[in-house]
Amino acid sequence: MPVEVIMPKVDMDMASGKILAWHVSAGDEVSKGDPLFDIETDKAAMEVESPGDGILRFPVDEGAVVQIGRPVGWIYADGEVASDPPGGIPSSKDEFRQSVPGEATADGSRNNISSGPDNISGKFRASPLARSLARADGFEIATIVGTGPRGRIEAKDVRNYQARRESEADTSDALAVSESASGTGTPIILLHGFASDAKSWTRLESNLGQRPLVRMELPGHGRSQILKAVGFPDLAATVRQTFDGLNLDKAHLIGHSLGGALLLDLANARPDLVASLTLIAPAGLGPEINGELLAGILRATRSESLGPWLKKLVADESLVTESYVQAAMRDRMEQSTRAAQEAMADALFPDGVQAFDLRAALARVEVPTRILWGKQDRMIQWNHALRAPGRVAIHLLDGIGHMPQIEAPEEVARIIEANL
């Protein structure tokens, strides 16, 4: 069976790539890791390495545009017969190919679905569920990029596409916002930290009394879409844009960790609209951050590997139960989510360093501001709080880690309520 060389997905929103040039010709011998061809996407050109050892056969023409996940050539083992390509050869004009359905064989072979190229001209690999979802919503399945095996369009691709279309129809890059059903008084805006989502406020919310709550979610987190630009200024602009879209006269801001840094930036940019600012273990007050802990969380693809890192976020590790870890892992199951967060971490915390500094912003902010920090925080050291100017209230919590809103929701709520 020849090894398929596929068009790789090299950036988040790439749908197809153009073959700029082959480094080897059909019939040449290649080794795994050899430079094979150059591609060009909307954003970049890059070199693609050979996925295996053998002879390159049936490369697509230079200049061809090929959808991600679809083959651009095959590598045959030495001596492997290659009379025809595994299923009709693509041309530069036609990026889709003959179908070779997986055959049930009576000769004892496993029920492999053919890994050869597929798709009769104009047809797409899509799961039946994806097709029925697309049909129900009345759009062409062809407009969706598949992320499943061999580029199969799956239900999640359709749902992501739907969500993207809806949010595009709304405002371009705004964040997902959820609001509490009831409450009176000045609303509270909540923004969670990196690799978390709005659910992290649940325990605090039940202690916050009857105020309207507005929870924002960071790009690529919770229900927010994935954004291309993930540097701190981009995120801050997105938060501002989302806040402006809410049309509030005044709001209390509560942010945790990265969310704290972003709301501090917001308070600095919109001083007249902010009633108070509460920063819980905020980022942005010093360069140090636990890069190993961040990387561990980002790397985890199973609850077994996620759990030990999540425990480091809190002081009392018994809070991190198995079901909590499993729920957290479920939220991270999507490969695209993990990839988006990795891209963010790379921009925000390169080499395990906080690449943004908000001490100047904190010095400028005049609204009532307080900082809450757990003294057992293993993500960001609590003594960053000491860099705040004198008029900022500092509450240091004993026996609490990086998640005071989860570890001590009553106490955090009491401190906040007393100052609202």
Added chain:
Amino acid sequence: MSGRSERVRGKLSYAEAIREALDIAMDRDERVVLMGEDIGVYGGAFQVTGDLFGKYGPERVIDTPISELGGAGVAIGAAMTGLRPVFEFQFSDFAALAMEQIVNQAAKLRYMLGGAVSVPVVMRFPAGSGTGAAAQHSQSIEAWLGHVPGLKVVQPSTPEDAKGLLLSAIEDPDPVMIFEHKLLYKTKGHVPRGHYETPIGEAALRRIGHSLTIVATSIMARKSLSAAEELARQGIHADVIDLRSIRPIDRETVLASVRKTGRLMCVYEGVKTLGIGAEISAMVAESDAFDFLEAPIVRLGGAECPIPYNPELEKSVVPQEPDILEAARNLVQGRI
């Protein structure tokens, strides 16, 4: 029903559960008779009938000569004329010798005689591989008989079902074929006391999940359940359906699960090609549940070869727990 000892008892083995069902049926209905080779004094090739010969005597526990064709014919004739015979094969493989009686007579007579007679016979088939009994004593041929309209075919995987399905089969007016996996005879489980019937044609949802649907038969239901425990630890949660009956098939239970999970895997010991998995897969593909599929269907079945004698080879030709684990992970994690 007085006192603790009456209400509480230990687990029964699958073989003991079958014997208890036979005993109960014989006790409450004198038309029930047992027939088969060595089922009397010897107690059966797998000691399933045990001491029933001592209790009911040679009139009702009848040793038949070494002729499956003859024995099955006598049992079918007896059923047509008013008895409720339960015929035991020593090995299910020997059904091949009795196919004329099973397929051309038992399955057809009610239909061909316009309903004037019925054939309330039960046939018990010790089946499956794993005992080192080689190619002629290790097959899983339930799909052969599952192909014949007029028969009912069941495969209990637990002692409770072994008893309940046998009692249902004895009550049934038509021929019922029961495939009993030989490796299950010694497995133990809770078995309700007294007479009860497990309905023929109803699958059992043994475990509830959302990531994929595993439809399994006989001993593969047990292996799948055990694999599902491990999968759950890895964050993959399977619906495990023990089909129990392959004719008729519980279509709705399978389809409802596939609509929920979008991923289907069939696990069975019989030869994969043209087997139970093919039927289940086609059933889904022909139904509205097709629209809920998120990935190709996976079948794990027996290899395309006779069952080898060598124990390692014997293991390798039927699905084992690691095969189920790997296939389920590949299916759910988008590698197929």
